[in-house]
Amino acid sequence: MIRYECDRCGERLGANDPKRFIVKLEVYAAAGHLEFTESDLDATSKLNEVIEELAVADPDELEDQTYRHFRFDVCDACRKIILSNPLGIKSPQ
Ligand SMILES: [Zn+2]
Known part of the structure; x- marks a missing residue:
């Protein structure tokens, strides 16, 4: 059985766990x-x-400037947190 864990908080999740979401x-x-x-x-x-x-550029930096994609498994609690503030912008204090 494939096991997953939330990439944000570490909660253990099953492959078909209804609490597992993909971001x-x-x-x-x-x-x-x-x-x-x-x-x-x-x-x-x-x-x-x-x-x-291009000849003198850092290949990793070039890739960062053109296209990057990420995939995360998250639990339901972290899904709600991400959806409430997708860019993680800190509110003024
Ligand atoms: Zn989580």
Whole structure:
């Protein structure tokens, strides 16, 4: 029998446990793809600039800037907490 535990609080959960929920989180750049004009391609300056930036960039940082996804198993109590404040924003005190 596959056992799960809540990734937030550690509560033990069964595979078909009605108290087990899955949280998926995707983070990706809002900007669209790069646009190149004919003159950009002729001069290749913009393209070279992008290539130079990629050559020295940290691969993990590039991945973080483009697309990351996460999947969590959570219990019912943690589901409610997450849904009440998905971004975990602290309220002013
Ligand atoms: Zn939990």
